[in-house]
Amino acid sequence: MSIELKMPALSPTMEEGTLARWLVKEGDTVSSGDLIAEIETDKATMEFEAVDEGVITQLLVAEGTDGVKVGTVIAIIQGEDDVATAAPKAAAPVATQAPKPAEVAAAPAPVTAPVATVSHSSGDRIKASPLAKRIAANSGVDLAGISGTGPNGRIVKADVEAFSGAGRSPAPSSAMDPGLRRESLATDNRPSTGSGLTVEGGDIPHEVVKLSNMRKTIARRLTESKQQVPHIYLTVDVRLDALLKLRGELNASLEPRGIKLSVNDMLIKALGLALIQAPKCNVSFAGDTMLQYSRADISVAVSVPTGLITPIVTDAANKSLSKISTEIAELAARAKEGKLQPHEYQGGTASISNMGMMGIKQFEAVINPPQAMIMAIGAGEKRPYIVDDALAIATVMSATGSFDHRAIDGADGAQLMKVFKELVEKPLGLVA
Incomplete structure (x- = not known):
């Protein structure tokens, strides 16, 4: 039939x-x-x-x-x-x-x-995904010699690449790389309205690149965010010396377990705790109502070859630093392989975006509705700083919170930034 x-x-x-x-x-x-x-x-x-x-x-x-x-x-x-x-x-x-x-x-x-x-010499059919078969055919690889790691022993793309020693996906084509199946900052499925903007390339050498639905949605939603969400930005300078010292000590003790904490892991925990201690910022604006969250789920911006995806650390305030580190490493790895499930990157009560590793000193991130705040983390750098009423050199970073002013008053946003700063500068609270 x-x-x-x-x-x-x-x-x-x-x-x-x-x-x-x-x-x-x-x-x-x-x-x-x-x-x-x-x-x-x-x-x-x-x-x-x-x-x-x-x-x-x-x-x-x-x-x-x-x-x-x-x-x-x-x-x-x-x-x-x-x-x-x-x-x-x-x-x-x-x-x-x-x-x-x-x-x-x-x-x-x-x-x-x-x-x-495809058949074994015994006549049994080889179970392999069409993508794996296509890669094998293009690479001249015999599937009969590969052990599958997919469901029921099915051979998948990674098995063929591991067998052939490629270790990476082919160069991107005009279509989306199948290894990067799930990626977006979007949280709804409303159709793109388009911008009505027409741009002519003129005599400048160029190529026309079709936007994916994901890119169209990011463009539309962030435009709507800046147009419809009244942003308020609050910046604090945060001294990192104590946190860096504690991180070194913790990593020394965690090394036998194969865990290495990053500064970002500790900042995720700090933001989670700050949202619980300043609950008026752990909210979403919903027109005539407001959602007040009792758990801090932190969306973490992760760069992948074709854009950004935001895997979520659920209940970040109540997880150990080692758990957050392990979870983020695993989520980020699977994000880059396109293996995240939708519930792992959709939702969250607030976001954190760290561009410090790229040398960005300070920036103001755009809120991703329906969330009402996002924390932008700049680079830690040596700066002249007042320590115990004396001028000294300290490692300092600038952190900027973007808040939806419809849901969060400036004083409440300032309270969150104050708590965040205190947690980072006195980091024993992160392991208590």
Whole structure:
């Protein structure tokens, strides 16, 4: 029997998306769990897996098609039991669902030896994702010699790269790198309204780069944030010497466990504690109401090759520094591999963005609604500083809090910055 593959809803609020890339072609045989396509929403780009087994007989929506509504038939699978006799069902045309291209050409007859089928010498089929098979074919790698680490021993991209010694993804193409499936600062799925801005390149050498849904959403949401959210910025200079000394001592004791605390780990804990001690800043503005959070979940900005993603340290105030360090390292690594789940980067009650490692002395971050504050961390540097009423040299950083003035008064924001400064300058409170 024919099986219709429909545009999935990858989040509760998703209404439409972009079919960014097909990972199969007409005639390929797929099994449950095989990767079929990359679907891009304004929250993320995620891989879509097959649920049924059979042969792909029709791809009804072309790669790169925008605005594909949830529930639209995007492909037809012919069940393996009757692929030789049954004809695929006609699918409703999708020309009205997407602005480009309306339809693909009629499907060719299924091939008798699809690329997706690979066998051991014993005749058993090798389980591998289409992406892994494509990389193996391009690299001349025999899948029969690879042990899979995916579900049920399935060979995935990382297995092929490890076997071939590549150790990294191929150079990025014009389509999004499949290794970076999930990334966004967005927290809703409202369609992009566009800016109405037209820019001409003129005679300057250039290329036109299509924006991903994620980039469109970031542009729209941050524009809305600056236009609709009245930002107030409060900056404090924070002396780091005591924190750096404590960090060195803690790392010496944690070294046998393979844990190395970063300054950022300690600042995340400090912000979590500060939000609990200054609860009027641990809020979200919601029109006629305000959400008051009793737990501090800190969104941490992490740079990945194609943008930013914000994995969340939940309940940061009540986690040990070693736990925060281990969790952040694991989240950041999986973020760069595109393996985060949506609940790991959507939400949070406040954010922290540290650009100190890039030498940025001070900056003012844009609030990411519905959160009502974000802490911007600058570089620690040697500065003239008054210590015990005498001029001395100290390691000092500038931290700037951006606050939604609809929800947070200046005095309350100042209280949070004061508590944050005290926790960093007297850091034993971070380990108490």
